[in-house]
Amino acid sequence: MIAQTGHIECPPIQPRNRLVMIKRLSLPLPRRAVIALILLITACSSDTGDAPPPADPDAPILIAHRGASAYAPEHSAEAYELAIEQGADYIEPDLQITKDGVLIALHDLTLTRTTNVRNIFPARSQRERGGELRDVWDANDYTLEEIQQLDAGSWFDDAFAGTTVLTLSEVIELVRGRAGLFIETKAPEIYGERGFDMETLLLEALARHGLDEPGADPDTPVVIQSFSAASLRILREEHQTRLPLALLIEEETAQWLTPEGLAEAAEFVNGIGPDQSLLLDDQGIVDLAHELGLTVVPWTFSDDDPGEFETVGREMAYYMYEMGVDGVITNNPDLYPRRPPQDIP
Ligand code: G3P
């Protein structure tokens, strides 16, 4: 059987690729029926391989936001290692591009927040910030060799002094066989204006590692996500990638969560990643997305802001077991509730 996703033909789910399938199909029956349908429709998005099952196979997937970033510097080897130790199904690298065209794991366009670049290199460009021209230290103004001289750990805690910025290839090698990759293309349009093609660079990197097809390594499933619908359309329509894609949605782009927006999204992505608060505002969104064959993985759950909930564990449990989301993106993988709400710390 061939399933259609975003007009791309996807292979059927292989028997070994069962982790997410088991998790989702073990949910209560009405939800199970909906999600079974989603899995049939979005077969490409469900290749999570034969990694060891989590403590509770009923639970939605656990995605470690920038690694276990509550406890170690975001996107550091330490944060990714800890996330895997804490049972993450996926780690979540954000992508930026160096001056010499290498994909690195970094959230911001600039190096200033998470490295000591100000102390090591002078600013190489000025850009408009808050209405004024200011010195900036954009990653894209520095070569990989320069960026790898920077301390990317001390800003978080002296205990992490000397941690370096990782390339995407290094991240892949680090997690390979132990977790999946939920990769985000950051600011692809800005890089496009600067002469870089983030989508091509990403697919080339994945191909070099043999990860550019769903199920290529069942122990290391790959999902690509972005706030840029244009970037995802390029991946699906121009590059014809069959990898699962997810559209990130924030308040400014909440039109994607209307019935019309979701129907349009379903034409080119397998899932949505809304800011978690948007789902609290309208809890019908999850069911509607599921009816359209879209998985729903909200962000970001963090113990420093559990919102109206007593703890982030209870907050995630509400989304997982009451709202029925398919996964959660969290800074605290260790607080992920592997059981429904009772007894969650
Ligand atoms: O995975 C979604 C989440 O990472 C999006 O927000 O800004 O942390 O990349 P941000």
Ligand code: CA
């Ligand atoms: Ca991200």
